Amino acid sequence: MQLKQRISPVNNLLAGLTEVEYQRLMTKFETIDLKLNDVICNAGDPIHYVYFPIKSIIALMNHLDADKNLEVGMIGNEGMLGSTLLLGVNTAPFRAVVQNTGATLRMPAATFNHELQQSLVFEQQLKRYLYISLSQFVQNATCNRFHVIEERLACLLLRIRDRVQSQSFHVTQESLAQMLGVRRVGVTMAAKALQHKKIISYSRGNLKIHDNAGLEAMSCSCYQTNNETYTRILMPELFNT
Amino acid sequence: MQLKQRISPVNNLLAGLTEVEYQRLMTKFETIDLKLNDVICNAGDPIHYVYFPIKSIIALMNHLDADKNLEVGMIGNEGMLGSTLLLGVNTAPFRAVVQNTGATLRMPAATFNHELQQSLVFEQQLKRYLYISLSQFVQNATCNRFHVIEERLACLLLRIRDRVQSQSFHVTQESLAQMLGVRRVGVTMAAKALQHKKIISYSRGNLKIHDNAGLEAMSCSCYQTNNETYTRILMPELFNT
DNA sequence: AGATTTATGTGTGATAGCGAACAGACGCAA
DNA sequence: TTGCGTCTGTTCGCTATCACACATAAATCT
Secondary structure, eight states: OOOOOOOSSSGGTTTSHHHHHHHHHHHHHHEEEEEEEEEEEOTTTTEEEEEESOOEEEEEEEETTTOOOEEEEESTOOBBGGGGGEEEEEETTSSSEEOOOHHHEEEEEOOOOHHHHOOOHHEEEEEEEHHHHHHHHHHHHHHHHSSSSHHHHHHHHHHHHHHSSSSEEEOHHHHHHHHHHHSSHHHHHHHHHHHTSSSEETTTTTTESSSSSHHHHSSOTTHHHHHHHHHHHOOOOOOOO | OOOOOOOSSSSSGGSSSOOOHHHHHHHTTTEEOOOOTEEEEEETOOOOOEEEEEOOOEEEEESSSSTTTEEEEEEEETBBBBBGGGGTBOOSSSEEEEEEEEEEEEEEEEHHHHHHHHHHHHHHHHHHHHHHHHHHHHHHHHHHSSSSSSHHHHHHHHHHHHHHTTTTEEOOOHHHHHTTTSSSHHHHHHHHHHHHHSSSSTTEEEEEEEEHHHHHSOOOOOHHHHHHHHHHHHHHHGGGO
8 A cells, every 4th residue: 555645735744734824834934955965963953943845855863873873764745854843842853864855845943833833733733743753763663673674675665755756766775774774785685686576676876666566565564554654643534444 | 870860759750740730630640550461552542541650660562563572662650651642642652561560640531631731831741751752762672673682681671670669670581572572582591691790680580680880881872872861851950961 | 299380591403684895887077 | 088986796704683492490279
């Protein structure tokens, strides 16, 4: 099951708002371009802005020791960076790295806090999103504990695909390795296996998915689980399993 | 560094309240005894009660597949079960299992939601606790991905010690194995190593810590990290590192 | 006292992933 | 064209952990 997304021209968290609320919010945003590999913040940093990706992807990395990092969350146009402001804490829990260039809405943290007071629907939506994030962070981190690299790679590629909304995108094996918390060689092996099965093709960072169903079959159940959580909590009207 | 706890006769999350607020809340609680291995809820269950442990310990388990479970959070008298109600979602994100028998305060979810409206300090305190939980869940899950069993076991024992507030407690290797997401044999090995180093003694579930400093030295940095997060967010006045 | 359950210890082989080092291959730029 | 940086592929020995099976020992029950 692919992630069912409500049609939204910009960011799915802004869907469900009334036209008035939406227009009002848009005056508070500025649109910027995030650049690949930019570090938006490190864990513990004060939060200056919140980000609502339109085409970009932001990866949340949990850092343990040197060379022990793990991607625990991925933010595309289904989510936002900075939702922990809802809890009245203005420091970032994780490092945030740009994984895919693209247009992004940005709003100062103070403005965001103020806007939350103005729209109950908006606040409600974002509280639910924070709940989803919590669930998915743990699911992803646990997944990396138990599942083998090939499953996790498939899972990761599907999550990227959903967010760039395209069958082909650019991502190096080195970058995938960092997200999965494994050596690059491990990704090389897993990617080769997926290529042999004609599921993907991969050349110098240019990745193309040929067989969506095959890739979902190769991935662990965590992909499904995460999507179901998102749909169940944020869009229960679409949830009919 | 051991977890610095504000002195509180019952539960640390109730510290910081005014006497009036505190007394008011206490009329809404009932005190119950949680029984070892009781499953309070499974992931996805509706939340009927929130729990504030006094002497008990509740472990939060994330379930992947059969036989693939991981403890992601531990709740003693420094925390509570059910804080995700703050996000307006009334389903439990994780399975909650009683790891240590003992007195516990309990309040119906509806009452809890109502009480949050009555005390800004209380709500603020719990929002911060939820932020801490989020950080720690991810930290624990990531820890289990990267660190070796012996480090993780040391870490786990310290966390239990802090919550029972005693150098000796009862816990079987089987139970530790489930929390760590490893085979019992793995725990046997790690525990044996700790015994040889005279750090603990262990016999048929009766565990005693002899060397606190030694145990902290054996544990991974995650123990420290988690404690620092707790202190920094919830009790910044005690945070002077 | 004997039987049963619970808790811990041991042993053997398999394997996923690690660390390190190196080799080719493509692309851009001087 | 030459060179250099980036990206991918390959190999080798090593280790933590796994799965499975069995052995011992203490506690509890009859």
